[in-house]
Amino acid sequence: MNTNGNWPISREDFSWWRECQPASFYNRNDDLVRGLAFYCRDKGRLAAYQDRLVRFGASAGTDINEAAETSNRPNNLPSVQSFSRGRDYIQQVRYDSSYHAIGSMLYGTGVMSLFSTPADNVIAMAFLHLLSLNGEAGHACPFACTAGLIKAMNALGTAEQKQRHLPNLLQTDYDKLYHAAQYLAESRGGSDVGANVTIAEQDPDREGKWLITGEKWFCSNVTAQVAVLTARPVGAIEGTRGLGLFLLPQRGPEGFANGIEIVRLKDKLGTRSLATAEILLKRVKAEALGPVDRGFKNMMKYLVNTSRLCNCLFASGAAQRACLTAELYADHRTAFGKRLSKFPLVRYMLGLMKAKSMAILSASLCLARMLDDLESASSDSTVTDRLYRVLLNLSKYRASVLARETVLAGIECLGGNGTIDNFSILPRLLRDCIVYETWEGAHNVLIAQTYRDFRKESTIGLTFDYLESAFRAATAPELDGVTFRALRLLESLRRRLMIELEADEPEPSWGFRTAAGVLADLFFLSRMCAEADWEAQAGLTDRQDSVKTFWDHIRSSARASRPLPNPI
Numbered sequence: 001m002n003t004n005g006n007w008p009i010s011r012e013d014f015s016w017w018r019e020c021q022p023a024s025f026y027n028r029n030d031d032l033v034r035g036l037a038f039y040c041r042d043k044g045r046l047a048a049y050q051d052r053l054v055r056f057g058a059s060a061g062t063d064i065n066e067a068a069e070t071s072n073r074p075n076n077l078p079s080v081q082s083f084s085r086g087r088d089y090i091q092q093v094r095y096d097s098s099y100h101a102i103g104s105m106l107y108g109t110g111v112m113s114l115f116s117t118p119a120d121n122v123i124a125m126a127f128l129h130l131l132s133l134n135g136e137a138g139h140a141c142p143f144a145c146t147a148g149l150i151k152a153m154n155a156l157g158t159a160e161q162k163q164r165h166l167p168n169l170l171q172t173d174y175d176k177l178y179h180a181a182q183y184l185a186e187s188r189g190g191s192d193v194g195a196n197v198t199i200a201e202q203d204p205d206r207e208g209k210w211l212i213t214g215e216k217w218f219c220s221n222v223t224a225q226v227a228v229l230t231a232r233p234v235g236a237i238e239g240t241r242g243l244g245l246f247l248l249p250q251r252g253p254e255g256f257a258n259g260i261e262i263v264r265l266k267d268k269l270g271t272r273s274l275a276t277a278e279i280l281l282k283r284v285k286a287e288a289l290g291p292v293d294r295g296f297k298n299m300m301k302y303l304v305n306t307s308r309l310c311n312c313l314f315a316s317g318a319a320q321r322a323c324l325t326a327e328l329y330a331d332h333r334t335a336f337g338k339r340l341s342k343f344p345l346v347r348y349m350l351g352l353m354k355a356k357s358m359a360i361l362s363a364s365l366c367l368a369r370m371l372d373d374l375e376s377a378s379s380d381s382t383v384t385d386r387l388y389r390v391l392l393n394l395s396k397y398r399a400s401v402l403a404r405e406t407v408l409a410g411i412e413c414l415g416g417n418g419t420i421d422n423f424s425i426l427p428r429l430l431r432d433c434i435v436y437e438t439w440e441g442a443h444n445v446l447i448a449q450t451y452r453d454f455r456k457e458s459t460i461g462l463t464f465d466y467l468e469s470a471f472r473a474a475t476a477p478e479l480d481g482v483t484f485r486a487l488r489l490l491e492s493l494r495r496r497l498m499i500e501l502e503a504d505e506p507e508p509s510w511g512f513r514t515a516a517g518v519l520a521d522l523f524f525l526s527r528m529c530a531e532a533d534w535e536a537q538a539g540l541t542d543r544q545d546s547v548k549t550f551w552d553h554i555r556s557s558a559r560a561s562r563p564l565p566n567p568i
C-alpha cells in the first residue's frame with residue numbers, strides 16, 4: 001500500500017491504442033498511391049476513380065474494419081440452417097448483418113465493372129488491397145471468384161449467357177448483385193484436379209445442357225448465385241484434358257437449387273467469416289462455359305489466374321496492415337523508459353516488415369499492369385503470357401509467405417498483446433495468411449509448374465532477361481549498390497537453376513524450390529528498384545532504405561538456401 005492508503009495498481013487502459021488507429025487506409029498510403037501512379041496505364045482512368053478510392057479507403061479503415069471484426073466473432077460466423085417446407089428440403093446459410101454491411105460498401109463502389117473492361121486491373125486491385133487490409137473478411141475470396149467469372153464470361157460466354165449473367169455480376173446494389181464461386185477441389189485432390197471424378201452428362205430434357213453429379217470438397221462462397229466448376233463429361237479422357245467447365249446457377253431466393261446438398265461448413269483455421277462448404281451435387285442442372293474440351297485450360301486462364309493475382313493482393317493487404325499496426329504500437333508503447341521504436345532491434349524488425357510489405361504490393365501491382373498490357377495487346381509491352389504465368393505463380397507463392405512472416409513479426413512487436421484476439425487484427429490476419437498460402441495453389445504445386453515451364457520453350461531465358469533489364473534500367477545512383485549486386489546474384493541463380501534443369505528429373509528438388517523462391521524475391525526487388533528509380537527523378541528518396549533492407553533479406557535467404565545434402 002502507498003502512503004495514500006491505495007494499492008499501487010498501475011493499469012494502463014490502452015485508450016491511446018484505440019485513438020491512434022488510422023481513419024483511412026488510402027490517405028497517406030504512399031506505397032499504394034505512388035504504386036498506382038507508377039503502374040496505371042491510363043492516368044485519366046485513375047483520376048476518374050480517385051474519389052471512390054479515397055472514400056473506400058476511409059470505409060476500409062473504419063466501418064469495414066469494425067464490421068470485419070464483428071463478423072469474425074464466433075457467434076457471428078456463417079452457419080447452415082436446414083428445414084422442410086412442404087415436400088421441399090431447404091438449406092440456407094446465415095450470415096451476420098455485419099458481413100452484408102461490408103458487401104454493400106465494397107460493391108457499391110462499382111469496382112466489379114473494372115473487370116468487364118480490358119486493362120483496368122491495376123485500379124481494381126487497389127480496391128482489393130484496401131479491402132484486404134482487413135484480412136479476408138468473408139469478402140476477398142468472393143471478390144476474386146466473381147472477378148474471374150466476369151473475365152471468363154466476357155471471353156467465353158455466348159451472347160445469351162452474357163446478357164443473362166453480366167448485368168447481375170456487375171451490379172452495384174449489393175442486394176441484387178450475383179456472386180460467383182469456383183469449385184475445382186474434390187476430396188481426392190485439390191492440386192491434382194485431373195484425378196477428379198465429378199461427372200457431367202447431357203441433359204435429356206434440355207438440348208445442349210448438362211447435369212452434374214459428384215462432390216466438391218472445398219466450396220468457398222457457397223452462397224454465390226452462380227458457381228463455375230470442373231466436371232468430366234461422360235466418356236471424356238482422363239486427366240485434366242478431359243475436364244469441362246460448367247456454369248451452375250446454384251441459388252435462387254428460396255435457397256439452393258434442387259440436387260445441391262451442403263454436407264457441412266468447414267470449421268477452418270482462417271478466413272472464418274467466409275462460408276466454405278462440402279457439397280454434394282446430384283444431377284444438378286448446368287450449362288457449359290466455353291468449349292467443353294478446353295475446360296481446364298479456360299479455368300486456369302480466366303479463373304484460377306485471376307484468383308492467384310487477387311491472392312497476391314490479399315497478401316499485400318495483410319502485410320501492410322501488420323506493418324501499420326506494429327508501427328503504431330511501437331511509436332506509442334514504452335518499455336524501459338523508451339518508446340519501443342527507439343530500440344534498434346525493434347526498428348530493424350519494423351524496417352524489414354515495411355520492406356516486405358512494399359515488395360509484395362509493388363510486385364502485385366506490376367502483375368496487374370502486366371495483365372492490363374496483355375489484355376490490351378499493347379505493342380510496347382515485352383510481357384508475354386508465358387512470362388506472366390511464371391511471375392504470377394512465383395509471386396503467389398512468395399507473397400503469401402512474406403505476408404505470413406510479416407504478420408508474425410507484427411505479433412512479436414506487440415508482445416503479449418499481439419497474441420490477443422480482441423486487441424488487434426493480427427491473430428486473425430495470421431490465420432488468414434496461413435490459408436492464403438494453400439488455396440489457389442499450394443507452394444510445391446506452384447514450384448512444380450514453374451519447373452515444368454522452365455523446362456520448355458525457353459521460359460527461363462525470358463524470365464531472366466526480363467529481370468536483368470529491369471535491374472539495368474534502374475539507374476539512380478543511390479540504387480547502384482543494390483542493382484549491381486542483384487545482377488550478380490541473378491547470374492549465379494541462373495547457373496544454379498540450369499544445373500537443376502539439366503539434371504532432367506521429372507520433379508523439382510528442394511534446391512529448385514529454394515532457388516525459385518530467391519528468384520521470386522528478386523522479381524519483387526526489381527519492382528521496388530523500378531519504382532524507387534522513377535521516384536528519384538522527382539527527388540523522392542524516402543523508399544530507398546526499404547529497397548536496401550529487402551536486398552539484405554534476399555542476400556541472407558540466398559545464403560541460407562544453398563543446396564543441402566539430400567536428407568533422405
Ligand SMILES: Cc1cc2nc3c(=O)[nH]c(=O)nc-3n(C[C@H](O)[C@H](O)[C@H](O)COP(=O)(O)OP(=O)(O)OC[C@H]3O[C@@H](n4cnc5c(N)ncnc54)[C@H](O)[C@@H]3O)c2cc1C
Binds near residue numbers: 442
Ligand atoms: C479455406 C479453404 C478454402 C478453399 N476454397 C476452395 C474453393 O472455393 N474451391 C476450390 O476448388 N478449392 C478450394 N480450396 C482448396 C484448395 O485449392 C486446395 O486445398 C489446394 O489446392 C491444395 O489441395 P489439397 O488440399 O488437395 O492438397 P494436396 O494437393 O493433397 O496437397 C498436400 C501437400 O502435397 C503437396 N503436393 C501436391 N502436389 C504436389 C506435387 N506435384 N509436387 C510436390 N508436392 C505436391 C502440396 O504442396 C501440399 O503440401 C480451399 C482450401 C482452403 C484451405
